[in-house]
Amino acid sequence: MLRPHAEHAFAHELAALAAADDRPRPERWRLSPWAVATYLLGGTLPDGTVVSPKYVGPRRIVEVAVATLATDRALLLLGVPGTAKTWLSEHLAAAVSGDSTLLVQGTAGTPEEAIRYGWNYARLLAHGPSRAALVPGPVMRAMAEGMTARVEELTRIPADVQDTLITVLSEKTLPVPELGEEVQAVHGFNLIATANDRDRGVNELSSALRRRFNTVVLPLPADADAEVDIVARRVDQLGRSLRLPAAPEGYEEIRRVVTVFRELREGVTADGRTQLKSPSGTLSTAEAISVVTGGLALAAHFGDGVLRPGDVAAGILGAVVRDPASDPVVWQEYLETVVRERAGWKDFYRACREVGA
Template identity: 70%
Template sequence: MTTSQSTTSTAIDTKIEAVLRQHAEQQFAAELAELSKIDTRQRPPNWKLSPWAVRTYLMGGQLDNGFVVTPKYVGNARLMEIAIATLATDRALLLYGIPGTAKSWVSEHLAAAIAGDSTLLIQGTTGTDENAIRYGWNYARLLVEGPSEKALVVSPMMQAMQDGKIARIEELTRIASEVQDTLITILSEKTLPVPELNTEVQARKGFNVIATANNRDKGVNELSSALTRRFNTVILPLPSSIEEEIQIVDRRVASLGKALELPAEKPALEEIRRVVTVFRELRSGKTIDGKTKIKSPSGTLSTAEAISVINNGLAMAGYYGDGELHAGDLAAGLTGAIVKDPVQDRVVWLEYLQTVVKEREGWKDLYRACHEVL
């Protein structure tokens, strides 16, 4: 490598390190490279890894050479196997569940492991139109030259078809029904007609689509039966046990804390356990021991929100406290996550504090801190 090449490489590495959140294929490049090196199993056409290696990347494990792959998804391995196997067929994958169940996270890591590129993303909103899925036009060139390949603006979907990669669609049910149906020809015929140029894009082997949707949007823009048939749906549940959820929160807090360079110490598992316990009890409408029924607030109180509460507490502890996470650092974030409706949710939260938190051994500090911010 020449001096100029070395300098350029160093500059690129520095730029990547300065990014707040790297793409999965950048952040876990070493793991993907190690898996590729030892992966001798059959790979579907144009896949970077075999289905076995993709599963190992997602679920984690120790390789025969001693290299440790960190888990990206903590939960039912069979769900990941179904998702990976689906992407090896001609059916698209729909990841479905309540907000905060790692749908986007799993989607990104699947694309990173299979195609080596998780960036071909279409964000679904009420304003998403057909151009976002099919293609658009550079209108300045279109007026001068008329329809031409140079005037064509390639969408992430078209790019994925041309390259044989994975296209990702976030919040599919937020997109209007008539726009959703643009996908039917793409998913069934694996072609994207461009009538203005009297041509079409035919998908290369390796192309597929991962879409996500959450059940809070049920009834907003339901998928047509024709489109539903072209997806295999995998429902991602909330963590089945408190220990599983604590593990997820602990891992993600450590990862995000490092990226954000928070000056606080790593939180004790006991503080994470308290936040997760509060969220699980309020979600389920009863205490962990099942002895006391409680009211649930209007929000989802997902694992992702628990991670956010802990990180907010670490920021408070690092910048305004002694660097160690205490109840006072958690109180504002915890209350903000739970009280979405200032009237109904406040009543629910006050009742929970009074009947559960106040009476629980070792939780008096949390009770006092939360009362102070209400």
Template identity: 80%
Template sequence: MRPHAEHQYADELAALAAADDRPRPPGWRLSPQAVVTYLLGDGERISPKYVGPRRLVEVAVATLATDRALLLLGVPGTAKTWVSEHLAAAISGDSTLLVQGTAGTPEEAIRYGWNYARLLAEGPTVDALVAGPVMVAMRTGAIARVEELTRVPSDVQDALITILSEKTLPVPELGTEVQATRGFNVIATANDRDRGVNELSSALRRRFNTVVLPVPSSVEEEVGIVTRRVGELGRALELPEVPTAVEEIRRVVTVFRELRGGLTADGRTTLKTPTGSLSTAEAISVITNGMALAGHFGDGVLRAADVAAGIVGAVVKDPVSDAAVWREYLETVVRERDGWRDFYRAARAAL
């Protein structure tokens, strides 16, 4: 349904590589400058994959050209996974060497495992060893990705320390080790709101350079991000053609920004905040769902009623506390706002 970045944007990567005459770090397919251009776009042939401060992207790319790993930190929905995928695609041409962090992630996911049938039949041998994504990245000089690192148990996290500091992965069962090929590095992501779940040890944190991905700085920037991604998703999912409704997108973005910030756009009214993150990614989901409703069950025009159900579902995660926050917001802000009467009625009906 969604090709990996290196396949979806193969033409752009090939064009950048053909025109790239700057020095490339060992094992890299593009120079650092070309990687930044791939991420941010050039206004012509290269589409922007991330909208944000250029310096922040430059710091992330420069980190990967050193011996330090990169930790992308931010609240949910700030494109940490998206950025890590595109960085790996641009640098290594392979974004699939991925460890998905959960509370049940075993140490084998980061180091290596065994084919137990062969292990029982032959004992520990090279053929019985099953290389994990990090080991494969070390052997091939590629970028490995670790998603949601702070959800991984602390003792499993620390399996990365030797890998990142010594650039080796010992295999004591075979009396050998895997040494990293130049070009190898690790990109990890972590959620700001997961602090205290499994915080990184000081020894592991020292191996990372942390880059914090912020929420979009302005309404216009966030509206632009949502509009572009909704268009891309609509084409990828082959949704019925629905004209882009910037006004509805602006309303959803405004609601999300006000509720997550606890303040109306004019700065006059303090608001209670719901328990959910209300990220840009969730705004994209609300609009995409609204387009599906408008295309399949409506008149082909995105209206307030098409986004109301989705936005209520995004805001009201807790049926008690969040519902109270949402009702108060509707009555004190939305009801009194000029031009929002249709949205108010649709949102009330969706409760």
């Protein structure tokens, strides 16, 4: 598979954690909260199994998220684009329930049926409303089976559809008025939602719905070293999935991409001496991963397999210049005042000038 679900990609780690886990587990959880946190943050088990970190960030954030899922409150992961909200959501569901696929993808067109249930219209027309004609949605399935459901980009969903979750989260029940029945949640059920704080004002959560969530804000990586580590790990995973050759000398270019993104994102150079204008885009860690992965593909198929400035320059330009009116000015100013004068960056400067010409 091009992109296996977390529970398949890391099945050996989950199995090793389950075998070594002797701590209390909430009902229907595959692992104890301690083991879930270890799966996310990484560690070495007594049998020598190395658990790779899935999330690089403050440990307390992960502990709060896991503890929330062990209560009757739902979890809302909030942050700017690229702070690993979806990634963390998927791995939490995989570790807790062994299944990360009970997913509702939020968009402006997400209907109420996506959260509640739909109908098999052939059976509905032939026999009328019945259990056999009902098609449960991911949330209904999670309630009935004691699993973890996921709702991505909650604030992209229309407000009236969002409010479908209020009864689910407060009463732990989902009415089916057509059948005169209801589905009640069993132990183990909970819900993880993600929201992009750049989408504030799109479809704000009502106060009634927000009260049903415990909100955990995911920060951007604290420093350049942490961000470089995240990018390098994910690029390695993606490269192996796409069967790209490893870039033996690519670490310098990864650090360079991260440095450019961080400086433009924060509006100041790493040494704090030069104030910069920030472009309209977010320049997130996820975008840095995309730029480096694209560079690896260029190096593999059109170069000598070594990641070089020319392989990442076009990707950086595409990530920075989103608004054709203002962003080119920001980028050119950064190139000429920072990149051009930075020791050891001449090759990178020339590559960026070439793609921007």
